[in-house]
Amino acid sequence: MAEPKGKIDDTNSESAVPKAVVSRLSLYLRELQHLLRDSQETTSSTQLGSMLGFTDAQVRKDLAYFGQFGYPGIGYRCDELVHAIKRILGTDRDWPIALVGIGNLGRALLGYRGFGEQGFRVVAAFDSDPQKVGAVIEGVPVYAAEDLPQVVKSKGIRLAILAVPAIAAQAAADQVVQSGIEGVLNFAPMTITLPKEVRLVGVDLAIELEQLSFAVASRNPKPCDESI
Amino acid sequence: MAEPKGKIDDTNSESAVPKAVVSRLSLYLRELQHLLRDSQETTSSTQLGSMLGFTDAQVRKDLAYFGQFGYPGIGYRCDELVHAIKRILGTDRDWPIALVGIGNLGRALLGYRGFGEQGFRVVAAFDSDPQKVGAVIEGVPVYAAEDLPQVVKSKGIRLAILAVPAIAAQAAADQVVQSGIEGVLNFAPMTITLPKEVRLVGVDLAIELEQLSFAVASRNPKPCDESI
DNA sequence: TAGATTGTTAATCGATTAACAATC
DNA sequence: TAGATTGTTAATCGATTAACAATC
Incomplete structure (x- = not known):
């Protein structure tokens, strides 16, 4: 096996990688981590693709946006x-993370292990309810919304x-932007607008169920594929 | 204003509506519900699109998959x-729903109001921990996994x-399929396989954050659009 | 009527797949 | 070596946008 090539070609990171490519990248990562746990040393675009219902060509094309990571004749080293x-x-x-809103869902996200496994650390929580401010939930201190700028900066x-x-x-959203946040993951079932320099990802849990009810109700008989 | 046309053309519901179209449909619905709450009677493809960052043509094309819902010269009646x-x-x-797994996230989903607002009712919860079985959380009874087939059928x-x-x-997943479930919303950070007649939607919360960290880290300066 | 807006067709754009020389 | 698999180009496929006659 020759020298690893793993150089990342970020010349084109500026030239618009499609969103779908990035989301598949996360799926590849998830599968690779499972393979690693099963002590598999190498894999191929064919294997990786078939685990997720993609073609081998798609896997290779997606990776090609970012550089050369494989070994012709061999495949990819999982690690x-x-x-x-x-x-x-x-x-x-x-990534230290601020969580705004300590309702049902907020508290669940505070305790969600899956974030930590990928390096996301919720280090501060914020709520407008004065009763909650000062508490420590799942090891995370709860602040007043007014403290956002100070806490965001200091942490x-x-x-x-x-x-x-x-x-x-x-x-x-306006408050977190004001405090200097660069990216927002929005779980509120509401379209929010942010300055264009702040990144936004939205997750609407009811909408995910709607996708399911549509698929079941209209029972369009397509091959089972996991949308994420 | 003429006769409403609202007939749904389900002849093509079988001919593969793209998944992206269905997910935009949910977003249109969300915006329309907000417009209704603001007592707005009609809207247009241009307005609906601009609320979400889509073109007017896209809105009309998406709706055209399912029938004719608008009035030329007028727009659409929100209701x-x-x-x-x-x-x-x-x-x-x-839609009565079964929730499997009463951990942090499961409990949050039990109490999540957003589901109910769209007609999704969690009517039964399941857990493998015998300590939890028999409890009632947020008004929802917790059953043993073995009870799935019976409860699914009876409810x-x-x-x-x-x-x-x-x-x-x-x-x-195997258990719920065995019990006759037709669609699965999977929050576990794991690819699961189901019989092809069972629909699957996957949501991986860590992956959503990864999309955000990518966007922030690589800071590709695109117009702010909400992915969902 | 004139102005607005739809539904739909045709043109454009982008993403996926197939194919293959290069490589191990 | 022969077999396997990459990275990449060209061909295909599908989705978005532009344009416009029909309609209110």
């Missing part, structure tokens, strides 16, 4: 590809999760 | 379009939410 994808996704380091927080009611979502 | 989209998505009626449940650890996801 190398994991590191490469983590570097691309930015999860080769830890080096760049990402925020919004788990507030729809009605409060835009105001909460 | 009519809400009813039409709900009928398409299958949320014009209630007419067709959809299940999986909120179990990754390691337990495939086994849980």
Whole structure:
């Protein structure tokens, strides 16, 4: 086996990688981590693709957006590809996270192990309810919303999760933006607008169920594929 | 204003509506419901699109998959379009839901109001921990996994939410399938395989954060759009 | 009527797949 | 070596956008 090539070609990171490619990248990473746990050293675009219902060509094309990570005739070394994808996704380091809204969902996200496994650390929680401020939940201190700018700065927080009611979502978004946050994961069932320099990902849990009810109700008989 | 046209053309519901179209349909519904709450009677493809960052042509094309819902020169009646989209998505009626896994996330989903607002009722919860069985959480009774077939049948449940650890996801999936479930919303960070006649939607919360860290870390300066 | 807006067709754009030389 | 598999180009496929006659 020759020298690892794993150099990341970020010349084209600026030239618009399709969103779908990035989301498949996360899926590849998840599968590779499972393979690693099963002590598998190498894999191929064919194997990786078939685990997720994609073609081998798609796997190779997706990776090609970012560089050359494989060995012709051999495939990919799982550990190398994991590191490469983590570097691309930015999860080769830890991300301190602010969580806004300590309702049902907020508390669940505070305790969610899956975040920590990928390097996401919820280090501060915020709520407008004065009764909750000062508490420590799952080891995470709860602050007043007014403290956002100070806490965000002192803890080096760049990402925020919004788990507030729809009605409060835009105001909460404005506050986190004001505090210097660079990216927002919005769980409120509400479209929010942010300055264009702040990244936004939205997850609406009811919408996910709607996708399912549509598929079941209209029973379009397609091959089973996991959308994420 | 002429006769409402709202007939749903389900001849093509069998000819593969793209998944992206259905997910935009849910977003249109969400915006329309907000417009209705603001007492707006009609809207246009241009308005609806601009609320979500889509073109007017896309809105009209998406709706055209399912029928004719608008009035040339006028636009769309919000209430009519809400009813039409709900009928398409299958949320014009209630869906009793089974929730499997009463950990942190499971409990949060039990109490999540957003589901109920769209007609999704979690009517039974399941857990493998005997200590939890028999409890009633947020008004929802907790059963043993073995009771799945019986409860699913007696309550007419067709959809299940999986909120179990990754390691337990495939086994849980097999159990709900065995009990006759027709659709699965999987929150476990794990690819699961189901018989092709059972629909699957997957949501991996860590992956959503990865999409965000990628966007922030690589700071590709695109216009702010909400992925869902 | 004139202005607005739909539904739909045709043109454009982008993403996926197939194919294959290069490599191990 | 022969067999396997990559990275990449060209061909295909599908989705988005533009344009416009029909309609209110």
